[in-house]
Amino acid sequence: QKEVEQDPGPLSVPEGAIVSLNCTYSNSAFQYFMWYRQYSRKGPELLMYTYSSGNKEDGRFTAQVDKSSKYISLFIRDSQPSDSATYLCAMILRPGTGANNLFFGTGTRLTVIP
């Protein structure tokens, strides 16, 4: 079983839709949770990170963590064609020890259709 599971999609939605992207994990020791966005043929960029269970909002993006269910989500409101990208979830076991303890999901490819 992989440490982090993510539905690879692809996912296609019409412009303006609400998008829900999800990851599950098996190790309850994960403490920090991140979402990266990767445009085609580019490197990933950090979109959001959270520590505790609950919601964190940044503009049209909301990151949600449910540690009891080992489940994290990224919601995109009023989706735009510019949101078309691959979204990777990531999580780290012990903050402060460097990214060698960072685990990535496989990524979900999202296309927002104008």
Add this chain to the structure above:
Amino acid sequence: DGGITQSPKYLFRKEGQNVTLSCEQNLNHDAMYWYRQDPGQGLRLIYYSQIVNDFQKGDIAEGYSVSREKKESFPLTVTSAQKNPTAFYLCASTLQGNTGELFFGEGSRLTVL
């Protein structure tokens, strides 16, 4: 502007040849990383370095080598011993002791002919 520069962006190699991918950062970050990205497999860690003149193997180090002679530079050599080298390679850096916020370069696409 601060960032990470990878070169070349695209590279073709014949079987049996070694090739070196360049990674330079001007973010003054201590730690640097090399990942490999294949479709459906996410990012896999090849090597990482948390300080100059020191580096550690990641999950898939076989067939690769690195050096860290300068803080700013972390080149990756893909050797002929790597059985399936065609992939997208990503270099990243982070502050030491960071919570995992990686800054990535734009990647290098290696194709073995």
